[in-house]
Amino acid sequence: MTTITVEASELTRQYGSRAAVNDVSFTLSKGEVLGFLGPNGAGKSTTMKMLTGNLAPSNGSVKICGIDMMERPKDAKALIGYLPEQPPLYRELTVDEFLTIAARLHRVSPQHIKKAVDVAKQRCGLTEMGKRLIENLSKGYQQRVGIAQAIIHNPMVVILDEPTVGLDPIQIRDIRALIKELGGEHSVILSTHILPEVEMVCDRVQIIHKGSLVFNGGIDVLKQQRHGNRLLVGLRNPPAHEALLSIPGVEAVEAVEGSLLRIRHTPGEAPSEALVQAAVSQGWGLFQINPDQTSLEEVFVQLTFQEAAA
Numbered sequence: 001m002t003t004i005t006v007e008a009s010e011l012t013r014q015y016g017s018r019a020a021v022n023d024v025s026f027t028l029s030k031g032e033v034l035g036f037l038g039p040n041g042a043g044k045s046t047t048m049k050m051l052t053g054n055l056a057p058s059n060g061s062v063k064i065c066g067i068d069m070m071e072r073p074k075d076a077k078a079l080i081g082y083l084p085e086q087p088p089l090y091r092e093l094t095v096d097e098f099l100t101i102a103a104r105l106h107r108v109s110p111q112h113i114k115k116a117v118d119v120a121k122q123r124c125g126l127t128e129m130g131k132r133l134i135e136n137l138s139k140g141y142q143q144r145v146g147i148a149q150a151i152i153h154n155p156m157v158v159i160l161d162e163p164t165v166g167l168d169p170i171q172i173r174d175i176r177a178l179i180k181e182l183g184g185e186h187s188v189i190l191s192t193h194i195l196p197e198v199e200m201v202c203d204r205v206q207i208i209h210k211g212s213l214v215f216n217g218g219i220d221v222l223k224q225q226r227h228g229n230r231l232l233v234g235l236r237n238p239p240a241h242e243a244l245l246s247i248p249g250v251e252a253v254e255a256v257e258g259s260l261l262r263i264r265h266t267p268g269e270a271p272s273e274a275l276v277q278a279a280v281s282q283g284w285g286l287f288q289i290n291p292d293q294t295s296l297e298e299v300f301v302q303l304t305f306q307e308a309a310a
């Protein structure tokens, strides 16, 4: 049976007359990594703050493992680990000192604190860093400490707000791998504005735009949208566009750079075979034919545009 760990219902947050988050509902299952994706200002941090009980919703509710955040905030918060956009680090402490304090704050019982610190360090690749001052660590390692404090009490749900912002490419790769691993044991919500990050790390994605959810689906659904309905075709002696448009399934032809053409076709009816045959029989000099992937950025624009137009 699937265990629901987070249930957000009709979450809304008004700032004055403006809704930063508007009627957002979703659930998260045990072991799932959910990407919460949106451009800057879309309402991600506001949603994360409501989910973690740091900001009261104007309307709607949050339940963590069935516990209502407004009715029993202490019990609900005990099940969450949170890394805010600005990691809450005491830079003048060592990693061990800071994680010990974090364990106490999360009410880990005194006899279990050392073990909890060791496990969190081990899971976050910090075993050798215990005696180092946090301020002397690289930004990537500081972020690991931020994640370690979020998992120190072994919470059911881990919520990470933009955890890879400001890191270099190697640090980003390591932190993403760490987040993916967390998904095995915890439910994870990863807030980010980076589409490939979601594709690499998450099982499911929700896209938020101007405070509202515009997409909720599996990563494969998002990837399918990328494979779309276009071919990139290279012809040394291209015919008039009409000749290509007469091939069944071809809906539009657009010249790209050089001798490349982008051919839009009816979804599910790629005219590749007919195109190759025509190219050979009519001497069009075919040198390339391949699916033209829509970038994730384009998918994002399409999704948000569809919503705006609806």
Ligand SMILES: Nc1ncnc2c1ncn2[C@@H]1O[C@H](COP(=O)(O)OP(=O)(O)OP(=O)(O)O)[C@@H](O)[C@H]1O
Residues within 6 Å of the ligand: 015, 020, 038, 039, 040, 041, 042, 043, 044, 045, 046, 047, 193
């Ligand atoms: N305390 C506040 N008072 C008024 N408006 C706010 C407040 N906090 C956020 N907002 C506005 O609400 C909207 C959503 O902000 P939020 O920080 O949730 O977005 P975000 O998706 O997390 O973006 P970013 O990644 O830039 O933080 C923005 O337009 C922001 O200006």
